[in-house]
Amino acid sequence: MGNKQTVFTHEQLEEYQDCTFFTRKEIMRLFYRYQDLAPQLVPLDYTSCPDVKVPYELIGTMPELKDNPFRQRIAQVFSEDGDGHMTLDNFLDMFSVMSEMAPRDLKAYYAFKIYDFNNDDYICMWDLEQTVTKLTRGELSAEEVSLVCEKVLDEADGDHDGRLSLEDFQNMILRAPDFLSTFHIRI
């Protein structure tokens, strides 16, 4: 308890609880995880809301993200400026969305953002190609990749505009029951 008091104020903790899907304990655990990433950088006292960002290079070394092919995208999506450097808020946000409790739509929204490599709010052919290469480590030939992308568009593009909008994506996610359990990072 003593520790809690010094890191966050009561109100801060309550706010975090209300804004994320975590319990108090989990928030503290996440904070210590965050603090461990850059012990020199992150103070142990957050009562004054210090403006600290942990660079992506350190975020990317977390065992939860280290081997994830999308780690950079995840960090970019959840960081404020899209550069992957994360404040504690961003950090909590990220794991909140990736937690078990987050609803499907929230997850789908962020998954969409993660797969939208060029941030144009649509998953276009290029984004798909990026995704497929990341997923398969370049084991597919270029034709296969483009074929896959075509098939995906074929399957999921509801309004036939040649790219996936958020609705298309959500619609497709609805049909993928595993999405909820797989778009999930355990802490």
Next chain:
Amino acid sequence: MSAYYRNNGYEEEPDYPDYSGSRNQMQGYLKTQEYPGSLNNSAFSKTRRNPYSADSRTSPDYPRSLAEPDYPGSLSNPDYPGIRDDPYSASSRRHPGYPRTLAEPDYPGSQNNPDYPGTRSNPYAAGFRRSPDYPTSLAKPDAFWSNPYHPYSSKGPDYSESQRNPDFAGSGSSGNYVGSRTNPDYPGFLGEPDYPGAQGNAYHPGPGASSNYLGSGRNGGHAGSRIKPSIDTLGEPDYPGAENPSYAPHFLEKPDYPGAEDYQNSPNFGGEPDYPDAEDGRDYGSSKTPEMPRELLSRTSSVHHGRVSPVSLLTRQNEEYPENIEMQSIEMANPYGHSDNGYVNPAYVDESIPGPTYGNSPSGGDWFKSPQGQKLIASLIPMTSRDRIKAIRNQPRTMEEKRKLRRMVDKEKSKQSRRIFELNCCSQCLNSISLAYRRSKNILSELLSSVSLWQKTLKIIGGKFGTSVLSYFNFLRWLLKFNVISFIVTFSFVTIPQFTVGGNNTFPFTGLEFFTGADYFTDTVMYYGFYTNSTIQHRSGGTSYNMQLAYIFTVAACLIICFFSLLFSMARYFRNNFINPHIYSRGIAKLIFCWDFTITHEKAVKLKQKNLSTEIKENLSEILQENGKLTLSQHLTRLSVHLAAWVVSTGMATACCAAVYYLAENNLEFLKSQKNPGATLLLPFVVSCINLAVPRFYSMFGLVEHYEIPRQEVYVLLIRNIFLKISIIGILCYYWLNIVAPADEKCWETVIGQEIYRLLLMDFVFSLADSFLGEFLRRVIGTRFITSLGLQEFDIARNVLELIYAQTLVWIGTFFCPLLPFIQMITLFIMFYVKNISLRMNFQPPSKAWRASQMMTFFIFLLFFPSFTGVLSTMAITIWRLKPSANCGPFRGLPFFIYSIYGWIDSLSNSPSYTWVVWIYQNLIGSVHFFFILTLIVLIITYLYWQITEGRKVMIKLLHEQIINEGKDKMFLIEKLSKLQDTDKRANPSSLTPERTDVEEPGPLYGREHEAAHDLRFRRSVQEHSPKA
């Protein structure tokens, strides 16, 4: 009105730091008024008069000015909108073009612009502040605000009106336009410096007429500062101010005084007032005025401070702009805030409201002020705190935004509640209760989460083997929880009371009992036979405890708890995983977008990627070959293979059942003839052997049968396995209920309990052996001898079925052996670790994308349907149809188990205070009519719901078609639009400036609209789904 507010505010609080400044300005004003005699004054007076008339004139003009793009000022117009969109410096970042545009018109336009801000445009402060172009903007609003009061008060309504129009109308734009309009004038000025005053007045008047005073007042802060320079600049035309001075001198000179006084407050200013302005520009977005370059840079800091002091409060607020926004946005409901800062706030509010309305980019920091944000906040307020938190959590926003939203809603809420329920202590009570409830719930959930077992181990398993294997362990853990609850219930209501009675055990303990479960254990709380049928009563007259009733009710409660938790978890899984089963497609898209984020192990990730690419390849080849249909003969052979496999598998299952039946039939006689207690293990051993061997044989069918869809294969395998296991259990039940029970054994319930115990234990031993020997050997063979086999994959289906089998036995056995859940608890606990170790040593991650969650649903369904319902029917037969043994157990001497209930009801009907229980029993539970009606009602409801879902299906179909149509519409419109644009471009390719504004403006606008639409879409979808949930 606004003027009134201001005035009031002013008068009310003379203590304000500003006021000192303002007072100074007042004095300045006074002075200026005294000065009239000066050369300029003549002009002044005229100008002053003009202004009013000009006001009326000019106000209509403004719009026109907008329309006239020729004016250099017009250039600045585009800025405003842009700036307004992103009130903060953001604009400067996004539209670097704007600064440039300013720079181009430079001297005339740009200078004028700054002037305007100083004099007239202050009202539009908003615009200025946002617009990085107007360096002075920040400072001016302050000065402006403070100064205006005098003019207003002194000169009356004209002023207020003229100014108000721009200010309060929120027409930052009109203000700007004024600026734009006037800009042209200034150039004119430059040409004719003689008239400056006159002209300036003429134009200014609208705003400026007053502006002499006003302006001076405003200048007091900053404009004044600029004026000074302008004066200086008169000598040196290099300065941008040089032009300004032309008009400035006349009336501005006077303002200087006030200004000067202010400056005295702020020493920094005094010397070179220009710089502050310039700084402002810099601070709020790279000053685009090229005129005041270096010095500014060097002095920025000092000036900044300097400025703060004179315009103390206001400037401070400016600097704290973001926070202000929060505050004001809260007060937006009453924009002219009754707060002390009222007059300041309205300005901000005015400015801030229009800003976001244009530019409510969801990514922007202030989307709260957007209509959507407002709507959201408004919708959040009436919610209960739980729903509200849920809604806030589900917002796809950053933490900062969520936090602001939360604060805002809380504040609004507290304000409301204060207003409405100020005196209602009841509601306060409720509030505090709800708060306490929330807190305690949080604490409880924390406790529960801290109890959650094996979090870390599960994480490692998930990281290495993915979700599918993880689902097995989750299922195991779920069953463990189940058993813990059952154990707690039975132990506390049956076993503990029995302990208090006691009883002596005459059997010696040898150790073999652990396997047979007989002899020593026979006379312990383990088994039914040990329990007393008496009513436990320790002190005469104390409360009594009827063991009979306790036993039957506890077992019933256990089953009911299991029933409901099964039902609910099944429903949850169904809801999550079969939302839209009828549009299930082959789903290459799902392969791609359902990357398993739980996997964190490097090797596992690589393997998964490899598997995924092979799967994609397979999928592609399947798609490519889709057209090539199988020939008839191929069809026939495939069909016959399936048929043969089914025949073989069912034949095998029947054979196994027959074997078990035969064995069971002769088991009793066999046991009587055998003295060795180990002989009792024969039946469980055979059953376990069957359970071990046959499923493996079944899975070999997969080599012969080639199912097109791997999922199909899994389901077929599952069905065969479950058929085998359930029929074996069915045979055993038949044997117990029809052979053991009527056989007049000494205590047949205990015998059955022992049998189940042995089966369970044997099953456990076999699983252990299988894990340690079978899987280990398989690994050794796979890696050492026949390397082509490689490591095996974890067979989730088989393992889960083993769990289901064991659980079924436990449910059946709970009645005969109340501590069976405890034993199952231990075995599951051990199994978890054993399986975990074996998994890590002997297995590799599954290669196929395994629909884990769907499987989980299926498993739970299996657990419910054949397993649990089977148990229920067995229990029903036992309780209603079987005669309890005469010499042991709580029900000894009764014709049927259920008679204990009948007896209880009879005894209750004698005591008048329990007649309601009797009534309920007779009319509801014991009544056929009631169940008949209930069934009817349930059937009707089911039918209605079925119809509703049918209707929804049609609706979904229609909506889907609509989406497609709208997509087509969109494409069509976009095409048309682009065509039109092309033709437009071809038509007038030369018009430069307008084009640029055209091009630049739509950019951000489009983006914003786009983002807004995006945002809207998300929320709409959330709304769509929430009712379903």
